[in-house]
Amino acid sequence: MTDRMSFQVGEDIRDTKAPDGPIEERWERRKFQARLVNPANKRKLHVIVVGTGLAGGSAAATLGELGYQVTSFCYQDSPRRAHSIAAQGGINAAKNYRGDGDSIHRLFYDTVKGGDFRSRESNVYRLAQVSVNIIDQAVAQGVPFAREYGGLLDTRSFGGAQVSRTFYARGQTGQQLLLGAYQALERQIAAGTVTMNARHEMLELIISDGRARGVVVRDLVTGEIESHLADAVVLATGGYGNVFFLSTNAKGCNTTAIWRAHRKGAMFANPCFTQIHPTCIPVSGDHQSKLTLMSESLRNDGRVWVPVQAGDTRAPGDIPEAERDYYLERIYPAFGNLVPRDIASRAAKNVCDEGRGVGPGGLGVYLDFADAIARLGRPAIEAKYGNLFDMYAQITGEDPYRRPMRIYPAVHYTMGGLWVDYDLQSTIPGLFVIGEANFSDHGANRLGASALMQGLADGYFVLPTTIGDYLADARDFGPVDDVAVAEAEIAVRDRIARLLAVDGTRTADSYHRELGKLMWDYCGMERTEESLRKALERIPELRAEFWRNVKVSGTAEELNQALERAGRVADFFDLAELMCLDALNRTESCGGHFRAESQDADGEAVRDDEKFAYVAAWEHTPDGPVLHREHLEYAYVTMTQRSYK
Amino acid sequence: MNLTLKIWRQHDAAKSGQMVTYHVEEVSPDMSFLEMLDVLNERLILDGDDPVAFDHDCREGICGMCGLVINGVAHGESRATTTCQLHMRQFSDGDVITVEPWRAAPFPVIKDLVVDRSAFDRIIQAGGFISVPAGSAPDAHAVPVKKEDADAAFDAATCIGCGACVAACPNGSASLFTAAKITHLGLLPQGQPERAVRAKAMVEQMDLEGFGGCTNTGECTAVCPKGIPLDTIARMNADFLGRRG
Ligand SMILES: Cc1cc2nc3c(=O)[nH]c(=O)nc-3n(C[C@H](O)[C@H](O)[C@H](O)COP(=O)(O)OP(=O)(O)OC[C@H]3O[C@@H](n4cnc5c(N)ncnc54)[C@H](O)[C@@H]3O)c2cc1C
Numbered sequence: 001m002t003d004r005m006s007f008q009v010g011e012d013i014r015d016t017k018a019p020d021g022p023i024e025e026r027w028e029r030r031k032f033q034a035r036l037v038n039p040a041n042k043r044k045l046h047v048i049v050v051g052t053g054l055a056g057g058s059a060a061a062t063l064g065e066l067g068y069q070v071t072s073f074c075y076q077d078s079p080r081r082a083h084s085i086a087a088q089g090g091i092n093a094a095k096n097y098r099g100d101g102d103s104i105h106r107l108f109y110d111t112v113k114g115g116d117f118r119s120r121e122s123n124v125y126r127l128a129q130v131s132v133n134i135i136d137q138a139v140a141q142g143v144p145f146a147r148e149y150g151g152l153l154d155t156r157s158f159g160g161a162q163v164s165r166t167f168y169a170r171g172q173t174g175q176q177l178l179l180g181a182y183q184a185l186e187r188q189i190a191a192g193t194v195t196m197n198a199r200h201e202m203l204e205l206i207i208s209d210g211r212a213r214g215v216v217v218r219d220l221v222t223g224e225i226e227s228h229l230a231d232a233v234v235l236a237t238g239g240y241g242n243v244f245f246l247s248t249n250a251k252g253c254n255t256t257a258i259w260r261a262h263r264k265g266a267m268f269a270n271p272c273f274t275q276i277h278p279t280c281i282p283v284s285g286d287h288q289s290k291l292t293l294m295s296e297s298l299r300n301d302g303r304v305w306v307p308v309q310a311g312d313t314r315a316p317g318d319i320p321e322a323e324r325d326y327y328l329e330r331i332y333p334a335f336g337n338l339v340p341r342d343i344a345s346r347a348a349k350n351v352c353d354e355g356r357g358v359g360p361g362g363l364g365v366y367l368d369f370a371d372a373i374a375r376l377g378r379p380a381i382e383a384k385y386g387n388l389f390d391m392y393a394q395i396t397g398e399d400p401y402r403r404p405m406r407i408y409p410a411v412h413y414t415m416g417g418l419w420v421d422y423d424l425q426s427t428i429p430g431l432f433v434i435g436e437a438n439f440s441d442h443g444a445n446r447l448g449a450s451a452l453m454q455g456l457a458d459g460y461f462v463l464p465t466t467i468g469d470y471l472a473d474a475r476d477f478g479p480v481d482d483v484a485v486a487e488a489e490i491a492v493r494d495r496i497a498r499l500l501a502v503d504g505t506r507t508a509d510s511y512h513r514e515l516g517k518l519m520w521d522y523c524g525m526e527r528t529e530e531s532l533r534k535a536l537e538r539i540p541e542l543r544a545e546f547w548r549n550v551k552v553s554g555t556a557e558e559l560n561q562a563l564e565r566a567g568r569v570a571d572f573f574d575l576a577e578l579m580c581l582d583a584l585n586r587t588e589s590c591g592g593h594f595r596a597e598s599q600d601a602d603g604e605a606v607r608d609d610e611k612f613a614y615v616a617a618w619e620h621t622p623d624g625p626v627l628h629r630e631h632l633e634y635a636y637v638t639m640t641q642r643s644y645k
Numbered sequence: 646m647n648l649t650l651k652i653w654r655q656h657d658a659a660k661s662g663q664m665v666t667y668h669v670e671e672v673s674p675d676m677s678f679l680e681m682l683d684v685l686n687e688r689l690i691l692d693g694d695d696p697v698a699f700d701h702d703c704r705e706g707i708c709g710m711c712g713l714v715i716n717g718v719a720h721g722e723s724r725a726t727t728t729c730q731l732h733m734r735q736f737s738d739g740d741v742i743t744v745e746p747w748r749a750a751p752f753p754v755i756k757d758l759v760v761d762r763s764a765f766d767r768i769i770q771a772g773g774f775i776s777v778p779a780g781s782a783p784d785a786h787a788v789p790v791k792k793e794d795a796d797a798a799f800d801a802a803t804c805i806g807c808g809a810c811v812a813a814c815p816n817g818s819a820s821l822f823t824a825a826k827i828t829h830l831g832l833l834p835q836g837q838p839e840r841a842v843r844a845k846a847m848v849e850q851m852d853l854e855g856f857g858g859c860t861n862t863g864e865c866t867a868v869c870p871k872g873i874p875l876d877t878i879a880r881m882n883a884d885f886l887g888r889r890g
C-alpha cells in the first residue's frame with residue numbers, strides 16, 4: 001500500500017444536533033428552541049451567500065426579507081443563470097392533492113429507501129415536512145406550474161415512487177422555480193438588503209478565531225482580488241459532477257468553493273456518491289464539451305435494446321427482431337425499461353463492454369419508439385415528447401421518429417458534499433452549506449425531483465431559521481483578524497501566480513479531459529479495488545504534470561477564462577483523489593456506488609449494513625485525510641435490500 | 646470542413662475593437678458552434694495568444710448566458726435556437742462566418758464577445774416579481790388558476806433573458822424581454838395586486854437604461870430562442886397605460 005491509499009481514522013461524529021423525541025416533532029422543536037434575533041439587530045448582522053441557484057437564491061432572498069444584510073455571489077453574469085435553471089422533470093412534495101395515499105411519512109420513507117439507507121432519518125423527515133410549504137411559496141410567487149382544466153395543480157409520478165407527487169412546469173421546472181427565487185432575490189436587491197456580485201468567483205474562505213467570517217473572491221471582469229467579511233458564510237455552490245469533465249452540469253460548475261472550505265477544516269462527506277443518469281445523448285467525438293440529458297420520462301414509452309451480436313454494424317432498421325436484445329426487459333421482467341437509474345445505467349455499460357454498443361465508439365444503446373408510435377400514433381408521441389425529440393434531432397442530426405435514439409449514461413448529480421449537521425452547519429462554526437453542495441438528504445442515491453425540493457427547503461425554510469440561532473451570539477464574535485484576511489488573500493494570489501508562471505505545453509482543458517476520462521473509467525459506474533488503486537496512482541502523477549506543464553495565457557488582471565478554468569481543474573484533481581479513496585474504503589455497493597466485488601450471483605448490488613451504515617466524513621489534515629464516521633440509525637424505516645426483478 | 650472566422654476582438658470596454666480573421670480546420674459537423682470556438686481557443690492558448698472570450702454556461706439552451714451575432718443574425722440563422730444549440734452541420738466547407746457580440750448601447754462590450762447585460766436584472770428589480778416573503782404563502786390550491794391562463798403565463802415565462810431581442814431590434818428595444826415578464830405575472834391571479842405598478846416601474850426602468858422604443862418590426866420574436874410572441878408587447882403597453890385586459 002502506498003501513502004496515497006492510506007488514511008487515519010479519527011473519532012466518530014456523535015452529535016448531529018438533531019433534537020430527539022418523535023420524528024414528527026423534531027423540526028417543530030428545533031424551530032422553537034432556535035433563538036431569535038431582534039429586528040434592530042438583524043440589520044447589523046451580515047451574511048455572505050455564495051451561489052444563486054435554488055438553494056442560494058432562495059436563502060439570500062429570505063435572509064434579506066428577514067432583515068439581515070446579505071452579500072451574494074455567483075460566477076455567471078446574472079444570478080438567474082445558476083445551473084438549477086436546467087432541471088427539467090419536476091419537484092416532489094407530499095401535498096397528497098390526489099388523495100392517492102401520499103403523505104409526509106411516505107415521502108420520507110421513499111427518500112430513505114431510495115437513498116439506500118445511507119441518509120439521516122431526522123433530516124429526511126424534515127425535508128418531507130417542508131416540501132408542502134415550497135409548493136405554496138412557489139405558486140404565490142407566480143411559478144406557472146402545469147394545471148388541470150379545473151384550475152388545480154397537475155402532478156405526475158416519477159421513478160422510485162408509487163404515488164403522483166411531482167409538480168412540474170412542462171420540461172422546465174427548474175427554470176421556473178429558479179426564476180421565482182431570482183425574482184424574490186432581485187426584489188431584495190432593490191430593497192437594499194442584498195448586495196449582488198455577479199461575475200465573482202469565491203476562491204478562499206476566511207476563518208478568524210475558529211469561525212467562518214468571510215470569503216476571498218476574484219472579480220472575473222477586472223481580475224481584482226477582494227475580501228468580503230461577515231458574521232456567517234453560506235455556501236450554495238452546487239454539485240461537483242464536472243470532476244468527470246463530461247456531465248450534464250454547466251461548464252462552469254466546480255468544486256472550488258467547497259474544496260477550499262474543506263482545506264480549511266470543513267469535513268467532506270461521502271465524496272464518492274455520484275449519480276449517473278441512464279438517458280443522456282452519447283458522446284459524438286473528442287470535441288465533446290458536455291452531455292445533454294434526455295428526460296427519464298422517455299423510458300415510459302421507449303424500449304431499450306442492442307444487437308445480440310457483438311460488432312453488428314448494420315443500421316438499426318436492418319436488424320431483425322430476433323437479432324435484437326431488449327436486455328432490460330429480459331433481465332428485469334417485473335420493471336423492464338423502468339428500472340431505477342443506477343440499474344439502467346449499469347446494464348447499458350455492461351452490454352457496451354460486451355462490444356454490443358451502438359453509434360460512435362460503441363458507447364450507446366438504442367431507445368426505440370417504433371412500437372409506441374405504432375401503438376399510439378405519431379401525434380401522441382409528439383404531444384408527449386416533441387420538445388425532447390427536437391432537441392435530440394438538433395444535437396445528433398438524426399430523426400428519432402424514424403430511427404431509434406441512441407442514449408448512454410452520464411454523470412448527473414453528486415450526493416456527496418460538505419458534511420453538515422441538522423442545522424446545515426459544517427464542521428467550521430459559522431459556515432453553512434445548502435443545496436447540492438452539502439451531503440445531507442439523499443444518502444447514496446437521489447430520487448428524481450428531489451434535488452429541487454431539497455435546495456428550496458434548505459434556502460427558504462431551514463437555513464433562515466437555524467442561522468438565526470447561530471447569529472444570536474454574534475455580539476461576542478469580535479473583529480475579524482487582519483492576519484487571517486491577509487493570509488487568505490495571499491494564498492489566492494500565490495495560486496494564481498503559480499498557474500500563470502508554469503507556461504507549459506498543455507491547456508487546462510486537456511488535463512481536465514484526461515482526469516475526467518480516468519475518473520469515468522476507474523471511479524465511474526462500476527468501481528473495483530484494482531481500478532481505484534490505479535486511479536490513486538495515476539491522479540497524483542497527472543496532477544504533478546499539470547502543475548509542471550499547464551499553459552495558461554493572459555494575465556491575472558483581466559477577464560481571463562483560461563485562468564478561471566485552470567483554477568477549477570486544479571481543485572478537481574484534489575477532489576478526485578478523495579473520491580477514489582472514499583470509494584476504495586467503502587467495499588460495499590450501495591445506491592450509485594457499485595463495487596464489483598460486492599454483488600450477488602445475479603449481478604445485483606449488495607449492501608453491507610454491518611460495516612458501512614455510516615456517513616464517511618473526511619477531514620483534511622497536513623498528514624493526509626482522516627475518516628470520521630457518523631453511524632446511521634433507522635428507528636422509523638426498516639432496512640431492506642432493493643429488488644427490481 | 647475548413648472554415649474562416651471573422652471574430653470581433655476587443656481587449657476591454659475602454660479599448661476599441663476590430664474584426665480578426667482565423668482559420669479553423671477539420672471541424673466536425675457534430676460539433677456545436679461553441680465547441681468549434683473551444684477548438685480555436687485551445688490553439689490560441691497554446692500559441693500564447695489571448696483566447697476569444699465568450700459567455701456560456703449550460704450549453705443546453707436554457708441559462709441564457711450564450712449569445713453571439715453569427716453572420717449578422719442573433720444566435721445564427723436557425724430559428725428558435727440559442728448559440729450553444731447551433732451545430733456545425735448547418736455550415737459548409739469553406740464558409741466564411743462572422744462572429745460579433747450583441748450590439749446595443751445598454752449592453753456595453755466587456756471583452757471580445759462578452760457584454761454586460763445587468764440592465765436586464767435592474768428591469769426585474771424595478772418590479773418583475775410578486776411580493777411574497779417566504780413562509781407567508783397560503784395553500785397552493787387556495788386560488789385555482791384557469792389552465793389556459795397558466796399555460797399562457799408559462800409561455801411568456803420561458804424567456805431565458807439572453808438579450809437576443811435587443812441585439813436584433815433596429816431600435817435596441819428591450820420591449821420583448823420586459824413584456825414577457827409583465828405578461829407572465831399579469832396573467833396570474835397572484836400577480837394582480839401589483840400589476841399596474843409593476844408595468845409602470847419596469848417600463849420606466851427600461852427607458853432609463855437607454856433601451857429604444859418598440860416600432861413593431863418583429864425582429865425580436867424572429868430571433869427569440871423561446872419564441873416569445875409579439876403580442877406580449879401590446880399587453881405590456883395596455884398594462885402601462887392602466888387599461889385592464
Ligand atoms: C440537466 C439537469 C436536470 C435536472 N433535473 C432535475 C429535476 O427535474 N428535478 C430535481 O429535483 N433535480 C434535478 N436536477 C438536479 C438539480 O437541478 C440540482 O441539484 C439543483 O438545482 C442544484 O441547486 P443548487 O442551488 O444547489 O446549485 P446550482 O443551481 O448549481 O447553483 C450554484 C450556484 O453557485 C455559484 N457558484 C458555484 N461555484 C462558485 C464559486 N466558486 N464562486 C461563486 N459562485 C459560485 C453559481 O454561480 C451558481 O449561482 C437536474 C440537474 C441537471 C444538471
Ligand code: FES
Pocket residue numbers: 700701702703704705706707708709710711712727728729730
Ligand atoms: S449556454 Fe446556456 S443557453 Fe446557451
